[in-house]
Amino acid sequence: MNMHAQPQRTLAETALIDAFGERLSQLPGDGAVMVKRDDAIEAIKNGLPTRRVESWHYTDLRRLLTSVPAFEAGAVAKALAPVLEGSAVLPVLNGVSQTKLPEVEGVTVQRLSEKLTDGSVAPGLDPYGDDDAIGALNTAFVADGYFVDIAGGVELEKPIEFQNLQAGGQSHVRLLARIGAGAKAIIVERQAGEASEDGEALVSSVSQLVVGDGAQVTWLIVQEQQDTATHLAQFKAHIGKDAKLTVFVMNAGGKLVRQEVVVRTTGEGADFKLRGINLLAGDTHTDTTMVLDHAVPHTTSTEVIRNVVTGKARGVFQGRINVHQYAQKTNAKMACNTLLLSDDGEFSTKPELEIFADDVVCGHGATVTEIDHNHLFYLMARGIDEKSARGLLVKAFVAEVIEELDDEALVEALEERLDGWFSTHG
């Protein structure tokens, strides 16, 4: 993935390569899968991406990934109560899927280890580009996860919650989801960890989604890792004709975090919404990177990212929108707003529009602000003390994005997560 030969491997690179050698015999996969794994580890042998690789400029993975924990066979994570009450929960505990799973009508669930063993997922293991370090890391090591197939026309009454939970060590998990034509679903992707003995954890998680024609999907990524964990995640989706996909990302934890969102509209009338809130505290480095391809005519998208930066936290949002030559009448709007609450915090925003069609509407905007003193004065003039007033305003800044989701249960559940974060970091 890195065109420059590295002079010397870092500790992390060496640890990953050694771990691959040790794990290889335990990794599921037929011949085709094992070839993909070999290709992937070769890419890692060429070096993790540095700031000289454009898409990793603000997250120099080679420098930031300072150590890699060993696999911990004994680590045990416990399933959590779902974000939305009544959800069907699919837990992956320390990288291992479960056999006892809830049954949902119209939904077929299979353990990913089986699909790796029979090789049926091999084509999906390819990286999406030569800078796809997360894809490579995951492909090399992925051992389990789920394949979720929602039949056409099925309207799920309750959400499905996929839980990727770790208790230290390494886990590499993949979730595949296929939403049939005209189906409707809310899917929660929960990424969290328990405090472990040495505190270290390395998680890679890749989700691949195909949204069938006319289907409507809301996908919530709720990332609340321990503040010692490295979390490298990727969400990839194809959106079919007249289908709607809303992806909501909440980053509220982790030491080194990168969440990639890679989306392509594949049918006319497809609509994509990305909404994100990054709640950054301590010395986290949290990167949200989106690559969106408007690949066919008449497709629409909006992206709104709101960031709260405290302490020594650093945040990154990269939003790249590619409008292909034939993708006329594309309508795309992107905004990234940051509330910077400390002198030591920082946030980098990089919007990129590459437009090859000539009849499109595309726009982007970015702001970095502090708390509005007029607003603060107004609230205080009603007897709300300064600390509470600041809290209300900061929460309001991100709650606006949540309220846009237009589903009361969802909004309430997410605001509860938000309150949880503010009560420990406010």
Add this chain to the structure above:
Amino acid sequence: MLEIRNLHARIVDDGTEIIRGLNLTVKAGEVAAIMGPNGSGKSTLSYILAGREDYEVTEGDILYNGQSILEMDPAERATAGIFLAFQYPMEIPGVATMEFLKVAMNEQRKARGEEPLKVPEFLKRVKEAAASLSMDMNMLKRPLNVGFSGGEKKRAEILQMKLLEPKLCVLDETDSGLDIDALKIVSDGVNALRSPERAIVVITHYQRLLEHIVPDTVHVLYKGQVIKSGNKSLALDLEANGYAGVIGEAA
């Protein structure tokens, strides 16, 4: 209740002196009107009373029930019972109006050592206050003041005032942006709060509001000073003859 003594104040940013030796006393139970031409310092005075940091008091004092409030921040002043109805209420996206009302009421109760309101009691109070101001409860489901018309914002200010039950109410140009019907509703709302324990300071350009909220005293503010005080007939005189006469007298 309120005693302003030889107050001098300036804008922090550029040092411009706005209030230049202002004296004013308002007793409990009194409704005092402050009138004056544009730029006389009326709104500045209201902000200084509420504790806005953009202004710095360089001389004099403001006593509230005999105690200086100059060292108190806006929240402390509010919990002590001082309320400013803003000329231009802020729109605050993302803060739900009901949530805001609940937090404000309970923070003030907490500061006074009272228990927080239970939800049914809170809702009852808001409903009653909203009904008395002909406000639709649906409006209160929106973010604070966002998308409210000028008149709705002013009503929302009076609603807050009713719910927070302050001791000293300062109304900054509450009549601006109101049509006749809204003016009547808002004035009735203010009049309902008149009581022997409460003082109300009404800042206005025009006599019109004072037909509805009849003041006990009228004070003319000019170049940061009270240049003339009188009873309600002074307001009528100003309406008939303009500020020029009074300003000429004082000069």
